[in-house]
């Protein structure tokens with residue numbers, strides 16, 4: 001067991017941080033963990049020693065918090081999510097303990113640099129992108145606001161892959177994040193659960209004449225939880241992220257030489273090994289893999305069992321479960337929780353269907369994250385029923401009863417085609433189990449993640465459901481935590497804000513609006529631009545170290561970082577860079593403000609066009625960055641391995657925030673909010689939360705372009721549009737498209753980018769071409785980019801807009817989002833520690 005000196009001391013409150021004690025505890029930890037003095041320890045060992053010293057302090061608060069929950073017995077939310085994109089813990093924990101600066105000083109006195117120590121920590125990258133990072137921001141806000149909460153997820157052995165760029169191509173490298181051990185986690189074998197897969201269901205009638213269902217001939221896995229502390233900001237609260245590891249139920253029993261047993265033991269061992277091995281690297285895309293469904297049921301069954309057992313440890317009436325527990329389902333990935341809760345209530349607690357249904361529908365709430373068809377989870381009946389035979393029976397019964405409801409509601413309504421209603425809304429249809437439909441039918445809340453997205457759900461995508469259950473639908477516009485994305489990520493700006501308006505913004509972001517009075521203040525503008533410049537220097541250094549490219553921090557930093565996806569339209573951005581390059585080549589005298597186009601994006605490993613877009617960006621970078629004719633006026637940089645920790649450096653340094661998704665496709669976006677908070681101006685479409693960002697800051701402080709969501713939807717409902725018309729009439733577009741197939745950026749292989757060309761202009765089938773309206777929006781985008789350049793030339797006015805972006809970002813804190821979930825969905829009470 002790893003133990004350190006602070007563990008035996010009394011808990012120390014954040015205010016009275018004892019530097020000397022902390023220094024002794026680091027030295028002690030290095031000694032007991034590694035038998036070394038500080039001078040002998042390497043950087044990773046020092047990181048471990050510092051982390052254990054901090055963990056000791058966290059544990060005290062963690063115990064106090066859990067004791068208070070035990071005593072006050074408040075209602076709890078279980079935030080169920082396949083993904084938690086946590087990033088690094090050490091710096092964030094120090095921030096939330098209000099100990100960052102004293103610890104940095106203490107370490108400096110030991111001759112150590114906290115920033116370098118932080119860099120030793122691997123990101124906990126247990127998520128793909130926005131959805132996983134949202135879950136992480138929500139946990140931070142829940143703890144900071146003092147709400148009792150558990151995050152429930154999977155302890156993947158390998159998180160999101162590391163991206164390397166070789167010869168311009170993405171190469172995926174396994175992310176062995178647990179290699180050096182994880183100082184903050186706690187293994188809790190006493191809460192292990194058994195999860196059953198496969199076999200068959202037998203029915204017999206008990207002495208009361210009730211049908212009893214038992215799963216037999218199954219394989220099982222032991223789910224063992226690991227707990228992570230989630231530290232609230234300055235309030236002593238520590239909540240828990242509980243992620244499940246898989247172990248074989250029993251070790252190999254070599255003495256049990258029955259052939260069947262031996263075979264089964266091997267299979268169970270393999271199941272346990274595989275199940276938590278790796279995060280699926282698809283963002284907004286459903287792959288339909290059997291192992292994925294196993295992962296879902298694995299962590300859900302364990303979490304639901306634990307939630308019920310925990311409740312029953314303190315209460316005797318299971319019927320009131322929903323008064324103390326609520327499940328928030330982060331997308332459809334955890335929706336099997338609905339059937340699992342029904343199963344536990346009926347099979348383990350002997351409730352009737354009606355009793356179990358009443359509890360389940362008052363416990364479960366669902367968040368919809370996308371309207372894109374390729375993201376909707378639909379499991380083939382064969383697979384679902386083979387893997388989860390008892391769960392499938394329950395889903396069938398939910399479906400049977402729901403179809404009766406539809407028939408009852410619509411059979412006598414003139415003009416309504418009941419069969420059509422059933423076709424659209426049934427949970428099981430056409431040989432598939434539709435998880436979104438189950439989530440809507442079986443819960444008490446369905447929420448979208450930005451106002452526009454919720455409107456599209458209600459009026460188009462989920463119109464039939466909205467008609468049946470209007471009271472269930474609601475909007476919760478996403479948010480981000482300012483503790484990580486300003487206080488930790490951008491200390492210069494954070495200190496500047498605090499110097500002007502005080503530090504209330506740290507827990508009450510709308511207070512940052514008091515900065516508005518400085519937007520017109522020349523001195524404030526200069527200070528702001530100076531801080532931005534220093535952050536650009538920091539990023540330039542990172543780029544030089546990691547990419548070997550020199551960029552000028554006086555150029556405009558125009559940034560698009562997010563997952564690579566056709567709907568996010570990185571292709572539009574790079575085609576426009578190609579166009580600017582053409583202009584500069586043709587008109588070398590052009591008065592062009594130097595611009596650095598910065599990209600960062602991981603593509604799903606099997607997503608051909610996405611990976612080819614990365615290659616295109618790097619190929620354009622190669623040509624443009626090395627062409628002396630343009631005199632360094634355009635630089636293109638692709639930052640390798642975009643993740644939470646380098647994101648923090650990137651947002652702080654951005655001038656322009658590229659949020660250019662095809663309108664209607666980006667449900668919310670949260671990257672847009674992080675940029676705004678750091679004073680970047682949005683260049684974007686009226687999509688997702690961009691709509692609300694512009695509403696807050698004013699259209700004159702953003703650059704909006706392109707089709708509206710309704711225009712896109714109208715085109716889609718009429719079979720698309722004809723990109724050939726644009727190709728034939730717009731010479732700028734025609735030129736960049738020809739460059740995709742004439743070897744300008746692929747001298748050795750002119751056909752290399754043909755698939756991208758075809759995706760925009762498939763001459764065989766125009767209806768299927770440019771489904772993301774890239775060519776349609778190109779001209780409007782290029783014009784908006786001209787406005788960006790003109791605006792940046794007026795530095796004072798730019799600074800004013802940037803300051804206004806910071807001061808109008810108050811709405812986009814995840815503290816506000818969580819408060820709305822609490823008030824309008826969960827109805828939790830705050831717990832205050834004495």
Ligand SMILES: *Cc1c(COP(=O)(O)O)cnc(C)c1O
Pocket residue numbers: 128129130131133561562563642643644647668669670671672674
């Ligand atoms: C915020 C964030 C995202 C989400 O970005 P969007 O632009 O909203 O897609 C993805 N990845 C990381 C690392 C993030 O921090």
